[in-house]
Amino acid sequence: MSEHQGERGPRRGGASGQHHRGRDGVRRNAQGRERNRGAGDGGRQFSSAAPSQRSRRADPARLTAFEVLRAVSGADAYANLVLPGLIREHRLGRRDAAFATELAYGTLRAQGSYDAILAECVDRPLKALDPAVLDVLRLGTHQLLGMRVATHAALDETVGLTRAVIGAGPSGLVNAVLRKVSVRSLDEWLAELTDRNPDAIEQLALRFAHPSWVVRALRQALVGHGREVGEIEDLLTADNEAPVVNLVTLPGLGSAEDLADSGAEEGPLVRDSWLSSGGDLSRIEAVRRGTVRVQDVGSQLVARALAAAETTGVDGGAERWLDLCAGPGGKAALLGALAAQEGASLLANEAQEHRAELVRKALSAVPGDGWSVRTGDGRAVGEELPGHFDRVLVDVPCSGLGALRRRPEARWRRTPGDVAELGPLQRQLLDSALDATRSGGVVAYVTCSPHLAETRTVVDDVLRKRSDVEALEAGTVLDSVALPDTLAAGHGHYAQLWPHLHGTDAMFLALLRKK
Numbered sequence: 001m002s003e004h005q006g007e008r009g010p011r012r013g014g015a016s017g018q019h020h021r022g023r024d025g026v027r028r029n030a031q032g033r034e035r036n037r038g039a040g041d042g043g044r045q046f047s048s049a050a051p052s053q054r055s056r057r058a059d060p061a062r063l064t065a066f067e068v069l070r071a072v073s074g075a076d077a078y079a080n081l082v083l084p085g086l087i088r089e090h091r092l093g094r095r096d097a098a099f100a101t102e103l104a105y106g107t108l109r110a111q112g113s114y115d116a117i118l119a120e121c122v123d124r125p126l127k128a129l130d131p132a133v134l135d136v137l138r139l140g141t142h143q144l145l146g147m148r149v150a151t152h153a154a155l156d157e158t159v160g161l162t163r164a165v166i167g168a169g170p171s172g173l174v175n176a177v178l179r180k181v182s183v184r185s186l187d188e189w190l191a192e193l194t195d196r197n198p199d200a201i202e203q204l205a206l207r208f209a210h211p212s213w214v215v216r217a218l219r220q221a222l223v224g225h226g227r228e229v230g231e232i233e234d235l236l237t238a239d240n241e242a243p244v245v246n247l248v249t250l251p252g253l254g255s256a257e258d259l260a261d262s263g264a265e266e267g268p269l270v271r272d273s274w275l276s277s278g279g280d281l282s283r284i285e286a287v288r289r290g291t292v293r294v295q296d297v298g299s300q301l302v303a304r305a306l307a308a309a310e311t312t313g314v315d316g317g318a319e320r321w322l323d324l325c326a327g328p329g330g331k332a333a334l335l336g337a338l339a340a341q342e343g344a345s346l347l348a349n350e351a352q353e354h355r356a357e358l359v360r361k362a363l364s365a366v367p368g369d370g371w372s373v374r375t376g377d378g379r380a381v382g383e384e385l386p387g388h389f390d391r392v393l394v395d396v397p398c399s400g401l402g403a404l405r406r407r408p409e410a411r412w413r414r415t416p417g418d419v420a421e422l423g424p425l426q427r428q429l430l431d432s433a434l435d436a437t438r439s440g441g442v443v444a445y446v447t448c449s450p451h452l453a454e455t456r457t458v459v460d461d462v463l464r465k466r467s468d469v470e471a472l473e474a475g476t477v478l479d480s481v482a483l484p485d486t487l488a489a490g491h492g493h494y495a496q497l498w499p500h501l502h503g504t505d506a507m508f509l510a511l512l513r514k515k
Contacts, residue, residue, distance in 0.1 A: 059160070117141060118177065122177055246267065259286070262276065298506075301487070304334075309442040309477050311390055344370070345371065394432075401451055444509060
């Protein structure tokens with residue numbers, strides 16, 4: 001039975017026990033409020049406030065976080081795209097915006113672990129709960145176990161949020177469940193849960209809030225890319241840390257003066273990069289103009305590495321560059337600015353028209369006629385424009401396992417089947433990129449995932465089938481574009497960046513030159 005149903009007898013204040021179903025199919029009493037059984041033990045439990053004092057309004061910061069979770073779970077939205085607009089809509093100040101951001105992102109990151117804890121405190125399977133009620137419980141659990149929020153405040157405010165946005169009925173269940181959650185600390189809950197499961201991978205999955213298949217894949221990736229398996233806890237910890245906002249001033253277009261009053265500091269890894277304290281970046285004129293962009297420093301490094309890689313057989317004419325999978329346009333904008341400095345032209349290709357429009361918007365900050373945008377299947381470009389380009393970036397669609405810290409919901413959406421499904425597309429796009437490259441030209445194969453099936457395995461498979469390609473030392477090229485003595489990307493043919501080592505997303509880079 002749903003938590004919205006089953007309450008018997010008259011409600012306080014003289015409301016009758018009559019009920020009906022509204023247009024949404026939920027049982028309601030004569031006053032239109034949702035009906036609820038209450039706590040699992042059959043008794044009604046309330047927040048610590050007296051009935052007359054319990055809030056019927058939602059705190060704006062918590063309401064913002066709740067709406068983010070509903071958009072993510074109900075509409076398959078991305079938290080980082082939804083949150084800024086909701087902060088503006090609710091007119092949150094800097095402090096409340098920071099609270100809402102941590103509440104939303106922290107809850108999403110730890111969702112798997114919190115659900116395991118909630119399953120111990122709810123008298124029915126979690127999938128039997130109304131999705132909105134489950135999201136409220138997750139928010140309350142993060143406040144109790146993952147934030148410095150007093151227990152009474154977490155309980156009262158979460159019950160108030162429930163009453164305001166869902167209805168009075170479920171508030172009893174929310175109060176009862178969160179009281180059970182609050183009797184232990186997070187460490188105590190995790191210790192109890194992991195003690196029941198002797199599997200080392202499952203224990204790491206619970207402790208660090210990652211799906212077990214992701215933990216296993218990241219362990220394998222560390223070893224496959226030459227790291228120690230013992231680094232897995234550091235990597236998982238880095239995935240759970242709120243990342244610093246990275247900015248780039250587009251070369252020749254943006255400058256330090258654009259960020260003079262923003263509080264941003266120069267980045268430690270590559271020139272023209274900046275670390276921002278956050279806030280509403282749209283208030284910065286250069287950000288609105290597009291000459292300063294939000295972009296992880298790992299993405300900046302791989303784009304610069306392609307621009308710096310040595311080509312052979314150049315005839316002295318202007319180079320032609322290609323971004324084969326350009327949407328939404330961040331790397332294309334940086335490549336466009338770098339190409340303009342070199343007198344080169346850039347063609348940005350994107351398969352989907354709405355994403356191609358985002359690419360045009362990103363490139364609009366680059367003046368002149370040195371760039372253009374094409375809408376079409378990247379797998380066809382090699383056949384349509386064979387041997388046409390000097391430098392090609394193929395930033396293939398991937399699982400995104402290297403950017404989990406920036407996309408907190410992604411770890412719970414992806415499945416091993418996604419990796420297997422993307423493999424053929426990744427190989428086809430790399431083949432197309434190589435076919436579109438002239439002899440002596442260079443292709444940068446890039447993923448924001450360290451998964452071996454998306455990185456080394458793809459490149460190795462393509463190289464085995466072709467005799468016209470050689471791999472360059474990607475690590476050496478990366479080190480050459482980084483600030484001196486900062487990156488140490490290595491001297492192998494493939495380069496893998498790591499959040500726990502470099503403070504970047506886990507970007508993979510292979511540089512391949514046509515013979």
